[in-house]
Amino acid sequence: GLGLVNRKDENFGEWYSEVVVNAELIEYYDISGCYILRPWTMAIWEEMQKFFDAEIKKMDIQNCYFPLFVSPGVLQKEKDHVEGFAPEVAWVTKSGESELEVPIAIRPTSETVMYPYYSKWIRGHRDLPLKLNQWCNVVRWEFSHPTPFIRSREFLWQEGHTAFATKAEADEEYLAIPVIKGKKSELEKFAGGLYTTSVEAFVPNTGRGIQGATSHCLGQNFAKMFEINFENEKGEKGMAWQNSWAYSTRTIGVMVMVHGDDKGLVLPPKVASVQVIVIPVPYKDADTQGIYDACSATVASLTEAGIRAKADFRDNYSPGWKYSHWELKGVPLRIEIGPKDLANNQVRAVRRDNSAKTDIPRDNLVDQVKEMLDNIQQSLFDAAKQKRDACIQTVKTWDEFVEALSQRKMIFAPWCDEEEVEVDVKARTKGEMGACKSLCSPFDQPELPEGTKCFASGKPAKKWTYWGRSY
Numbered sequence: 001g002l003g004l005v006n007r008k009d010e011n012f013g014e015w016y017s018e019v020v021v022n023a024e025l026i027e028y029y030d031i032s033g034c035y036i037l038r039p040w041t042m043a044i045w046e047e048m049q050k051f052f053d054a055e056i057k058k059m060d061i062q063n064c065y066f067p068l069f070v071s072p073g074v075l076q077k078e079k080d081h082v083e084g085f086a087p088e089v090a091w092v093t094k095s096g097e098s099e100l101e102v103p104i105a106i107r108p109t110s111e112t113v114m115y116p117y118y119s120k121w122i123r124g125h126r127d128l129p130l131k132l133n134q135w136c137n138v139v140r141w142e143f144s145h146p147t148p149f150i151r152s153r154e155f156l157w158q159e160g161h162t163a164f165a166t167k168a169e170a171d172e173e174y175l176a177i178p179v180i181k182g183k184k185s186e187l188e189k190f191a192g193g194l195y196t197t198s199v200e201a202f203v204p205n206t207g208r209g210i211q212g213a214t215s216h217c218l219g220q221n222f223a224k225m226f227e228i229n230f231e232n233e234k235g236e237k238g239m240a241w242q243n244s245w246a247y248s249t250r251t252i253g254v255m256v257m258v259h260g261d262d263k264g265l266v267l268p269p270k271v272a273s274v275q276v277i278v279i280p281v282p283y284k285d286a287d288t289q290g291i292y293d294a295c296s297a298t299v300a301s302l303t304e305a306g307i308r309a310k311a312d313f314r315d316n317y318s319p320g321w322k323y324s325h326w327e328l329k330g331v332p333l334r335i336e337i338g339p340k341d342l343a344n345n346q347v348r349a350v351r352r353d354n355s356a357k358t359d360i361p362r363d364n365l366v367d368q369v370k371e372m373l374d375n376i377q378q379s380l381f382d383a384a385k386q387k388r389d390a391c392i393q394t395v396k397t398w399d400e401f402v403e404a405l406s407q408r409k410m411i412f413a414p415w416c417d418e419e420e421v422e423v424d425v426k427a428r429t430k431g432e433m434g435a436c437k438s439l440c441s442p443f444d445q446p447e448l449p450e451g452t453k454c455f456a457s458g459k460p461a462k463k464w465t466y467w468g469r470s471y
């Protein structure tokens with residue numbers, strides 16, 4: 001049958017794999033760590049792209065496309081940040097039967113692909129700011145257990161790379177996922193940059209934090225390495241200040257984990273490619289054609305109002321089967337039209353998130369559906385935020401920290417901001433569940449009373465920081 005075998009709160013890992021496959025988001029592929037993104041996924045990714053692309057265009061950021069392949073010379077150029085990642089780089093060594101003279105790397109990220117050309121294109125201050133973005137795939141040959149969307153060897157993302165003349169110029173809401181915005185620690189930041197900011201989500205079922213998107217101030221590090229210089233107004237030589245930022249298809253996995261339930265996917269209306277599914281409920285001697293016409297008219301008026309609506313007229317499935325099918329695929333709102341609805345010139349709307357049923361008069365259809373979709377979007381966010389907040393534990397001492405970690409919490413603690421203390425926390429929390437690391441120090445810092453001690457070292461605390469196990 002259609003029902004899921006696994007329960008979200010019982011065996012989360014199996015539940016997740018079953019949902020992403022049965023909701024037709026993913027098909028497993030014969031190469032480990034690689035997944036087929038089916039149309040139901042691509043439609044979500046396209047909705048997110050539409051929103052994000054419009055936003056970056058407002059900031060005069062232009063899209064481009066650089067090659068997938070990286071010549072070894074430039075990849076090694078940025079030694080200190082690549083060395084940690086080197087094992088993940090995939091290489092092309094042959095074409096046909098013949099070995100390549102020089103192996104070619106497949107981009108794991110595109111700094112080393114793009115920046116030699118930034119150096120070539122940026123000559124004078126009039127060439128700045130240069131603000132480019134690309135929507136592409138990247139390959140990172142990871143070995144820790146692969147998870148659809150969350151950890152795959154190839155994924156889609158956008159990567160933005162901007163260059164400015166001065167540092168000053170270089171410094172949430174679709175997926176209904178509550179996130180914490182903050183700064184990464186020195187240990188967790190992108191080694192190639194000055195500092196990293198990120199938006200951190202949390203998966204209550206596993207008690208793990210997960211990075212939703214990231215942004216780096218690169219300072220002049222890459223400009224030094226790739227000679228991205230320019231002549232300023234006074235004819236003096238200047239070196240560019242750069243940022244880079246990204247978010248990827250990993251966010252789709254977070255959405256599944258956060259909003260999904262035991263009936264399957266739950267899609268926030270903003271990213272749902274089908275927001276309303278209309279299902280005819282014919283009855284043996286009722287006016288079947290009249291019901292079908294009412295369904296078509298309902299889809300037409302919703303579509304005209306900019307709502308993404310579809311009817312399911314398949315005659316080889318029962319209404320009940322269709323209800324389960326579209327619930328599994330996470331469609332936010334179902335509209336049923338049966339003989340009674342037809343007679344009363346109304347439709348029956350059923351919400352996916354809380355199964356609430358509402359009879360809507362046909363002549364008030366569009367307004368009430370719009371209102372319900374907005375309400376579903378907001379209540380998904382509110383429910384997720386409430387659940388996430390219930391997982392946050394503020395601690396002051398090491399014992400409280402260890403206890404909270406054992407309860408799979410996201411921990412908020414005063415920290416002395418010393419790197420070796422963070423290294424020590426990771427060492428002391430090593431275990432089969434993985435070590436605990438700092439997630440971010442929120443921009444929105446609560447008051448830190450004078451004399452507050454660091455939870456781990458007992459030294460004077462400098463900032464409040466979130467800690468937890470992570471993906």
Ligand SMILES: O=C1CCCN[C@@H]1CCCn1cnc2ccccc2c1=O
Binds near residue numbers: 109111140190215246
């Ligand atoms: O996050 C971003 C935002 C977008 C542009 N890239 C930066 C930093 C990527 C960090 N990174 C991540 N995995 C890697 C894997 C292999 C080689 C290099 C890297 C690597 O530099």
